Amino acid sequence: MTKKKSNTKPSAKKKELAKATSANNSYNEAASGWFPGHMSKAMNRVRENLGRVDIVIEVRDARAPQLTSNKPFTDTIKGKPRLVVYNKTNLAKPEITALWREWLTKKKEHFIFINALDKKSTTEVLQRSKEILNTNSKVKMVIIGLPNTGKSSIINILSNRSASKVADKPGQTHKELWVKVNESLDILDTPGVMPPVLDNRRQALQLSALNTISERVMDNEDTACFIIEHLLMNNTEELKEHYKIENLTKELVETLNQIAQRRGCIFKKNEYDYERVYKLVINDFRKGCFGPVSLERPSRA
Helix, strand or coil: CCCCCCCCCCCCHHHHHHHHCCCCCEECCCCCCCCCHHHHHHHHHHHHHHHHCCEEEEEEECCCCCCCCCHHHHHCCCCCCEEEEEECHHHCCHHHHHHHHHHHHHHCCCEEECCCCCHHHHHHHHHHHHHHHCCCCCEEEEEEECCCCCHHHHHHHHHCCCCCCCCCCCCCCCCCEEEEEECCEEEEECCCCCCCCEEEHHHHHHHHHCCCCCCCCCCHHHHHHHHHHHHHHHCHHHHHHHCCCCCCCCCHHHHHHHHHHHHCCECCCCCECHHHHHHHHHHHHHCCCCCCCCCCCCCCC
């Protein structure tokens, strides 16, 4: 699916975005979009290799703990010991993460929150795995998760080497890869696999903001506008400070214009270069320039 670039003024974008992000707006895109052939093959290969591993490590993004799960995939591995690793806690709001810890504890699931950039917290993955398996013997684990949740970074720290490629683009790993760490640990790395279907367009926008869905599927305009809307509601001061905007408006298009002015995203005819603004906002969000951000809270149930 090809998305067209746009530099036109997003005059009606706020209204369109509200409609697009409605929970009732189904978003059953064709599988060829974010679910290419290699993902389907990867799911089948993981199922085939389940008998060769002791435990499944599912990596999710701490900014969206439920959204970054893959229920159709995890349903197929029931009966196998599993540890859910919520990565990128350094980018999530601590108070929201605390709510998730409490909620997950009540669910009695095996989980751990880590920052894969911190070696100490990442090495706890192996420790927790051995506790779950109640063993001090060799552990064979498979690491699964959506694209760009940090699987490769975790593997590289556990193996103390650059055994698995790390990239900013989702879906960098296309083939499963056995990593022989030492006499006590083997790791099976797998490609990031998206759910075949998402419930609604809002989920697609959230995943795009987290760099889990390729920009070939979700265009920059929709993703950037979603990010700005979220920041205006939840991280206003951080947004204002980062772009040095004195009188930040609460209106989407005017905020885009203010960012364009502050960062010089302007054509020769004094027209705003919105495409540059979109890319700027997306990249800044993914780099954590607006401080800790959480895109979802646990349900009360």
